[in-house]
Amino acid sequence: MFAVFLTSGLFLGWSLGANDAANVFGTAVGTRMISFRRAAILCGIFVILGAVISGAGAAETLGDLGAVNAIAGAFVVALAAAITVYWLTVLGYPVSTTQAIVGAIIGWDLFSGALIDYAALVEIVASWVASPILAAIFSVILYKIIAGIVMRSGIHMFKLDALTRYGLIIAGIAGAYSLGANNIANVVGVFIPVSPFQDLNVFGLFKLTAAQQLFFIGAVAIAVGTFTYGKRVMLTVGEGIADLLPVAALVAVLANALVLFLFASQDLEGLLIRHGIPSIPLVPVSSSQAIVGSVLGIGLLKGGRAIRWRMVGGIVGAWAVTPIAAVIISFFSLFIVQNVFQQRTFTPVEYTLTAEAMQRIEQQGVSTAGFAELSGRSFPNAFSLDRELSAHMKKTGRERNVIMAATEVVNLRVTASQIQKIKGRWFTDGQIKAVEVLRGRTFTHNWLFDDALAALSPEWRLKDGQSAKEYNAELNRKLDYLHRLFR
Numbered sequence: 001m002f003a004v005f006l007t008s009g010l011f012l013g014w015s016l017g018a019n020d021a022a023n024v025f026g027t028a029v030g031t032r033m034i035s036f037r038r039a040a041i042l043c044g045i046f047v048i049l050g051a052v053i054s055g056a057g058a059a060e061t062l063g064d065l066g067a068v069n070a071i072a073g074a075f076v077v078a079l080a081a082a083i084t085v086y087w088l089t090v091l092g093y094p095v096s097t098t099q100a101i102v103g104a105i106i107g108w109d110l111f112s113g114a115l116i117d118y119a120a121l122v123e124i125v126a127s128w129v130a131s132p133i134l135a136a137i138f139s140v141i142l143y144k145i146i147a148g149i150v151m152r153s154g155i156h157m158f159k160l161d162a163l164t165r166y167g168l169i170i171a172g173i174a175g176a177y178s179l180g181a182n183n184i185a186n187v188v189g190v191f192i193p194v195s196p197f198q199d200l201n202v203f204g205l206f207k208l209t210a211a212q213q214l215f216f217i218g219a220v221a222i223a224v225g226t227f228t229y230g231k232r233v234m235l236t237v238g239e240g241i242a243d244l245l246p247v248a249a250l251v252a253v254l255a256n257a258l259v260l261f262l263f264a265s266q267d268l269e270g271l272l273i274r275h276g277i278p279s280i281p282l283v284p285v286s287s288s289q290a291i292v293g294s295v296l297g298i299g300l301l302k303g304g305r306a307i308r309w310r311m312v313g314g315i316v317g318a319w320a321v322t323p324i325a326a327v328i329i330s331f332f333s334l335f336i337v338q339n340v341f342q343q344r345t346f347t348p349v350e351y352t353l354t355a356e357a358m359q360r361i362e363q364q365g366v367s368t369a370g371f372a373e374l375s376g377r378s379f380p381n382a383f384s385l386d387r388e389l390s391a392h393m394k395k396t397g398r399e400r401n402v403i404m405a406a407t408e409v410v411n412l413r414v415t416a417s418q419i420q421k422i423k424g425r426w427f428t429d430g431q432i433k434a435v436e437v438l439r440g441r442t443f444t445h446n447w448l449f450d451d452a453l454a455a456l457s458p459e460w461r462l463k464d465g466q467s468a469k470e471y472n473a474e475l476n477r478k479l480d481y482l483h484r485l486f487r
Contacts, residue, residue, distance in 0.1 A: 002196050005071045006188075008079035010221040013187040015085040016097045017047070017225025020183060020287050024175030024253060026094075026234040028168040031249045033161075036231050042169065043176040043230075044223030050180025051219035052212050054264060065120045066105040067193050073108055073345035074190040076337050080104040080330035081186070084322055092232055093318040096286035099128065101186040103323035107330025112346035113381030115404065119397055127285040128319075131259050132293025138255035139297035146251060164246040171253040175287075178260035180219055185284045187218035193484060199426065207426070252294035259290040289319065351385040351407040352378040352444075360406040360447060366399045378409075405447065412443040412486040421485060427478060430459040435482070446483050453479075 025039035068074045081100035088095040102124055109116045150160065197210035208216070262268065263285040292315055299307040338345045353375050358368050368375075370393030379385040382404055389395060389403065416439055422432060434457035443449040453460035460479075462472045 002071060002194075005075035006191060006217070008075045008077075008082060009188045009191055009218060012078045012082035012085065012097070012101070013218045013221030014225035014228075015082045015089060016183060016187060017044075017222035017227075018229035019085055019089045019095060019225075020097055020179060020222075024179055024256065024287070024291075025168075025172045026291065028172055028249055028253065029231070029234045031246050033165045033168050033246050033249065034172070036234065039172065039234070040227040040230060042173055043179075043226050046173050046176035047180035047222050047226070048216065048219040050177035050182075051184035051215040051222075052180075052208070054177075054181035055184040055212070055215045055219075065102065065117055065124065066109045066114060068105065068108055068190045069193055069347045069349070070344050071191075071194045072337055072343035073112070073334065074194055076333045076345055077101070077104040077108050077190045077330055078187075080107060080333050081326055083329055084326045087325075088318050088322065089229070089232075091318070093315055094288040094292065095318050095322050096128070096288045097183060097186045098124070098284045098286045099319065099322040100326045101189070101284075103326030104330040105190065106323075107327040108334060108346070110327070111331050111334040113383040114346075114349075115382040115386055115400075117401075119401075123281045124283050127263060127281070127283045128289060131263070131285040132289040132296070134262070135255045135259045135290040135293035136297030136300070138258050139251050139294040140301050142254055143248060143251045143298055143301060146247060150247065161246060164250055167250045168246070168253060171250055171257055175253050175257035175260065178257050178264060179287050180222070182260045182264035182284055183287060184215045184218055184222075187222065188214045189284075198421065209426070248298045252291060252298060255294040255297070256287060256291040259293075260285065260287055286319075288315075348380060349382065350378055350380060350409040351382060351404065352376075352409050353407050354444065356448065357406045357445065360445075361403055364402045364406070366395075366402045382408075406445065408446065409444055410446050410483065410487055412446065412449050412483065414438045414441050414443075414449075414486050418485050422482070428459055430457050431478070433457070434460055446479075449483070449486075450479055 025034065025043055028034040029036050029039050068077055078101075081097065081104040084100040084103070085095055085097050102121070106116060106121075108114070155163070191214055192211055195210050195214055197213045199210055200208045200213060202208060262280050263283055265282075268280070292312070296307065296312065334345045337343050353371075355375070358372075358375055361368050371389055374388060374392065377388075379388065385404070385407065386400065389400070395403070414435065419432075419435055419439060422435065427435075431453075434453050437456055438449075438452055441452075443452070450460070454462075460475070462468070462475060
């Protein structure tokens with residue numbers, strides 16, 4: 001059944017390949033420096049590598065926006081995004097798959113009564129503004145540097161063409177890798193919470209996590225989309241916005257790859273944190289917006305006369321339509337699937353202000369005085385609880401998140417059969433022993449389970465300080481897996 005529902009994610013992956021591949025090789029194909037066939041093959045190979053090796057970072061932020069908790073819901077969300085992207089791809093516009101999947105997830109949040117994580121949404125929307133601006137800035141800087149080197153070196157035209165062609169291939173490979181790393185979350189990220197896959201040891205040589213197996217399948221769909229339908233949008237990016245010389249095409253691809261890398265690299269984030277430098281949020285940015293920003297940056301550097309502003313206006317209009325269309329398609333598709341086809345598109349999550357939850361909220365530094373009269377009451381979803389809280393108190397985003405996390409009812413039951421599934425995985429012996437001690441116990445809230453593990457073993461305790469961010473992120477991934485396993 002999971003394979004059937006996953007088809008919508010594969011359709012979305014195909015649509016992304018048909019559209020977003022233009023963003024890494026479009027300028028190279030448009031300037032006739034690389035054939036479409038070679039571009040499609042290279043793009044496919046390195047999109048798969050980028051997705052499997054480095055795709056986890058951006059996927060986590062997308063999951064924060066809305067954790068789709070039913071497989072039929074994940075199917076509809078991916079399908080709504082895919083239909084939106086496919087429609088605009090047919091029109092020839094380099095649209096944002098990121099905007100489509102974000103819009104579709106918001107549609108699910110609205111339909112299911114889940115709260116929208118506005119902090120995560122602000123991060124993602126900010127990237128939609130920042131990515132084309134950063135790409136334009138990078139393209140201007142890179143163009144001046146590369147053009148200056150070419151002018152001073154006196155390279156012969158034929159040699160320059162050969163070097164540019166190799167440069168376009170290398171930059172395209174880097175861009176394809178970054179595209180896979182950054183955008184695979186758009187394709188299969190909504191399926192991670194409901195995935196049945198287990199970690200897989202490949203001949204004892206390396207391990208593929210459950211998420212990486214999903215990423216591989218999604219990346220193959222991207223590669224197929226690139227090869228079968230990517231040429232039209234490649235030519236729009238390479239020829240439709242502005243006429244580019246080969247060196248300018250190289251610069252545009254480099255700037256695009258750099259922007260995608262900045263927003264997807266967990267290694268870069270860890271490096272910045274270790275040196276006390278504010279890190280760049282790991283969010284799935286729009287490669288379409290980045291490449292268009294790169295091309296516009298070069299065009300503006302040259303005076304802007306060669307820019308086809310009507311085409312740019314059409315592209316920006318498509319960007320504006322994408323998330324709105326995805327929200328509408330997602331919401332009404334969920335209604336049809338749930339009420340006509342009788343498929344559960346979300347699992348209801350109850351919220352109860354138990355005595356334990358009220359105490360937990362106080363321990364987290366949030367006063368319960370304003371809503372003490374709600375103690376003991378239950379609510380059918382997060383939206384209902386939030387509305388009632390708003391009638392009693394004004395709260396910050398952090399306070400709301402603390403209250404929701406403390407009151408969510410999950411009823412985890414630790415069973416022997418489920419414990420067997422974590423053995424031989426990436427859990428340590430000490431962590432497994434702590435879980436085995438809890439066998440047979442039931443926990444009303446996730447945090448009660450987490451606290452019980454932390455009391456049994458220091459290997460289940462979060463660490464303080466910015467330097468521990470990577471460690472804590474890995475520990476939270478393990479806890480999230482256990483929450484799903486024992487629910």
